[in-house]
Each structure stands twice: as structure tokens, then as C-alpha cells.
Amino acid sequence: MAFGRTGWLGVLGVSALFAVVLTGCDAGNAQADGAHTSAAQAADASGAQIRKVSADGAAVLPAGGQTRAQVYESVRKMTAVGKQLFFDPSLSGSGKLACASCHSPQHAFGPPNALAVQLGGQDMHQQGMRAAPNIKYLQKVPSFTEHYHDSDDEGDESVDAGPTGGLMWDGRVNHARDQARMPLTSSFEMGSSPQKVASAVKAAPYANEFRDAFGAHVFDSDDTTFKAVLEALEVFQQTPELFYPYTSKYDAYLAGKAQLTKAELHGLQLFNDETKGNCASCHISQRALDGAPPAFTDFGLIALGVPRNRSLSVNRDAHFYDLGACGPERTDLKGQGEYCGIFRTPTLRNVALRKTFFHNGIYHSLDDVVRFYAQRDTNPEKFYPVVKGKVQKFDDLPKKYWANLNTDPPFDRKPGDKPALDESEIKDVVAFLKTLTDGYQPEAPQQHADAHIVSSK
Numbered sequence: 001m002a003f004g005r006t007g008w009l010g011v012l013g014v015s016a017l018f019a020v021v022l023t024g025c026d027a028g029n030a031q032a033d034g035a036h037t038s039a040a041q042a043a044d045a046s047g048a049q050i051r052k053v054s055a056d057g058a059a060v061l062p063a064g065g066q067t068r069a070q071v072y073e074s075v076r077k078m079t080a081v082g083k084q085l086f087f088d089p090s091l092s093g094s095g096k097l098a099c100a101s102c103h104s105p106q107h108a109f110g111p112p113n114a115l116a117v118q119l120g121g122q123d124m125h126q127q128g129m130r131a132a133p134n135i136k137y138l139q140k141v142p143s144f145t146e147h148y149h150d151s152d153d154e155g156d157e158s159v160d161a162g163p164t165g166g167l168m169w170d171g172r173v174n175h176a177r178d179q180a181r182m183p184l185t186s187s188f189e190m191g192s193s194p195q196k197v198a199s200a201v202k203a204a205p206y207a208n209e210f211r212d213a214f215g216a217h218v219f220d221s222d223d224t225t226f227k228a229v230l231e232a233l234e235v236f237q238q239t240p241e242l243f244y245p246y247t248s249k250y251d252a253y254l255a256g257k258a259q260l261t262k263a264e265l266h267g268l269q270l271f272n273d274e275t276k277g278n279c280a281s282c283h284i285s286q287r288a289l290d291g292a293p294p295a296f297t298d299f300g301l302i303a304l305g306v307p308r309n310r311s312l313s314v315n316r317d318a319h320f321y322d323l324g325a326c327g328p329e330r331t332d333l334k335g336q337g338e339y340c341g342i343f344r345t346p347t348l349r350n351v352a353l354r355k356t357f358f359h360n361g362i363y364h365s366l367d368d369v370v371r372f373y374a375q376r377d378t379n380p381e382k383f384y385p386v387v388k389g390k391v392q393k394f395d396d397l398p399k400k401y402w403a404n405l406n407t408d409p410p411f412d413r414k415p416g417d418k419p420a421l422d423e424s425e426i427k428d429v430v431a432f433l434k435t436l437t438d439g440y441q442p443e444a445p446q447q448h449a450d451a452h453i454v455s456s457k
């Protein structure tokens, strides 16, 4: 079955939903939320027995002789080594690839180039099958669940929003520390091993700092070292100023500190309008009731029927399909047809810094992406191959899974109907998307918020 997002939006009421999505997530964050949780984890990893960090961080019960100040100091140290690990190509098998190679700080920790998928592996020529996502704003991603029930008081908990959450395009992993293991050991990415990573860290200029952050025994075994590396990378990725600063023009607009241009404002209206773009039904654009800034995703896994990217080497095999949650990368839902073709809705924050879009990197401009939404069903011949005069619609999803495809507006049309957005409306939606880039400065020329850490590369 297809899990619609508009359906349950209608039931919940739009504003209730915004609150629900965000508070619901706090209960089960995929990537732990901010410094308080990191403090607990830091204490955990450094072997101290901190029993409790209160939700507001106000009272850490002293245990194992560590004071709250020591716990925060420990987080600071881990963040500092985590940053160095993130930029260190010596962790990879080729010695040439760092996390930052695919997740570049100048590009909202997304890919620095327009390649559909990045290259890696021992010889740096191996192609993965998916576009590298921006890894900012992941702190609110809830843990993966097949049936998402909102837990906010005002929400109706009986409403099943369907599969939601988890990291990666298919939601297959819940914690950044488990996630980092994947690129480090994947043959087509960093192609390394826990042993290689451990020796690289021992030989690194930051080896002493690493020992200082994790304790004298961290180099006792490769396994201990590797786990500490994953922990440090996770803690680094929770640095609020770098990973969730909320400094876009749209944030300034919501705070009453900036005005949108006519085109941007019109784009926002089209983005929200259920009969036009209807984008906000999945890419939440309003603050939560508690004032939390919008994530521009409801974290749902959805099948959009994105065209097959024939430039990917995996797709040279006509029988190969990347089916998202039902495999092949993800294995726990294999054979469950209702999960085939679904991918997690990404945040649209900083999307204008990307040069490649959708899970398979098929498009390279925002205009093309928005045009796909507006005309997928009215002009399918523009997006899918035409063979002997017949459009091969949804060519990257076997027909038996087509019931999973989303049919909410703007996907509720047929050839001959009027597209949900015309060309000038598409331009305005794109103008609005450009207001979601961090580093907006009201009076001064725009500058990247991340620029100051570039030097550490």
C-alpha cells in the first residue's frame, strides 16, 4: 500500500502535525540530540559511570568521580578529535578519501561536485549507487519504524503515517556511530577495515589527543580504537554551530528579521498550497507549536517513482533495481513488497548547495526536480524513456510495486491535465528553496557558515 502524507495531514490538522513530528522525534532520535545527549555518551565512552544527564542538562549526578564540567570537557575533546577524523583521508584504504571528500563543509556537508554518485574504493574509481546526502540537520531524524504514530497530545495516535525515520536513504541504520562503520568499510567508499583505521589513528598527528579524549586504554585493541573513532565522529556531527545552526534567510524571515522577495514569498505559498506544489505535506515548512524551527521533512519513506539513472554502473544490469527500504542495501525488509521503492524524504535545508538530486542523483538542477514534481504525470515523456512511441513510466520500479507510488497532489494527474505548477511558478518555488541556505546575513553579502573550518582540511 502507498502511505499518503496528505491523508494523515488532513486528519491531524496541519499545525498539530508540526508539533507532533518534532516532539515525537525527541523520544527516539536517530542521531542523538545535541550536547546533552553527547555528554551522556561521552561519559559512557570514556568509561565514567555517569548515571543520568537530565533533559535540560542542569543536573548530572556525579558518579565515577566525574563532575559535569569534566563531562563537558570530555565532549569538547571528542569533538576536536572527531573533526580531525572526519577530514582524515588516511582512515581510508586508498589513503585518498575522507568523510569530508563526499560530505564537504562548504556544501552543507554534502557532495562538492555534480557527480550523480561519488567515487571511492581502493583505486578511487568505484561507483556507489546513491547520491551522497547533506548530513546537516540529521539530529531530529527519529529511529526507523514501520508504523509511525505521533505521540503528541493533540495528535491522533491511531493514525499510521507509515515507514518513517532512520539514517541513509533507506533508513537502515539508527545511530551515526553505526552509520560511520558503513562508509569506512564499504568496498566502494573508504574501503578500510577496523584494523586499518586503528593503525591510521595510532600513526596520526592527533594520536595523543585521541588518547587524551578516550583514556589510556583506547589503543589496547583495534576494536576499542575503532569504536572510539565511530563515537568521536558521531559527537563531532552533533556540533550545533556546524550541523544545525538554523541561519538561513527563511529562519530569519520566521523570526521577523528578514523579508522575502515577491518571488520567494510566492514560491513559499506554492510550496505550502495543497492544490499546487503541496511540498509542505512532506517537507514541513512551519515552526512547531513549541517554536522549534521546521526540519523541511517529516522523515517519511515515500516512493516518488524517480526515473532510472542509466549513467550508474549498477544499472548496466537491466535486472538490477535499487528498491530502497526493501533492498538490496537494506536487508531486514527484504521480500516485503510494500517497502519497495521507498526512500526517506530528505530535508530541503541547504538543498540549493547541491548539484545532484534524488537518491540516484538523476537530476542536476532544482528546476528539473521541481518540474519532475509538476509534470511527472501530465508529461511523463519528459522524464522517462519513450520506446516505440510508448512512455516507459516508472522505469526504475518493477510494475508489481507501483501500488507503493505516491498519488497525492501534485501526483494526482494524467496526460492532458494542467500541470500543478507552470514554468514561472516552478521558478518561484526554486527561488524559495534558495532561502533555505545557511549563513544568511541580513545586511552583508552572503557567506557560508562553515567557511571557518575549511582550513582544517
Ligand code: HEC
Pocket (backbone or CB within 6 Å): 086, 097, 098, 099, 100, 101, 102, 103, 118, 119, 120, 128, 130, 131, 132, 133, 134, 135, 138, 166, 167, 168, 169, 170, 176, 179, 180, 183, 184, 188, 189, 190, 233, 329
Ligand atoms: C564515497 C563517498 C562517501 C564517503 C567517503 C562517506 N560518505 Fe557518508 N554517505 C555517502 C552516501 C552515498 C550516503 C547515502 C548511502 C545510502 O543511502 O545507502 C551517505 C550517508 C551518510 C549519512 C546518513 C545521511 C542521511 O541522510 O541519513 C551520514 C551520517 C554519513 N554518510 C556520514 C559519513 C561519515 C561520518 C563518513 C566518514 C566516516 C562518511 N559519511 C563517508 C557517501 C559517502
Ligand code: HEC
Pocket (backbone or CB within 6 Å): 005, 133, 134, 271, 277, 278, 279, 280, 281, 282, 283, 300, 301, 302, 303, 304, 306, 343, 344, 345, 346, 348, 351, 354, 356, 357, 358, 359, 360, 366, 369, 370, 373, 374, 406, 408, 409, 410, 429
Ligand atoms: C509525498 C511526499 C513528498 C512531496 C509531496 C514532495 N516531496 Fe520532495 N522528496 C520526497 C522524497 C521521498 C524525496 C526523495 C526521493 C528519492 O530520492 O527517491 C524527495 C526529494 C526532494 C528533493 C531532492 C533533495 C535531495 O537532497 O536530493 C527536492 C529538491 C524536493 N524533494 C523538493 C520538493 C518540492 C519542491 C516539492 C513540491 C513541489 C516536493 N519536494 C514535494 C517527498 C516528497
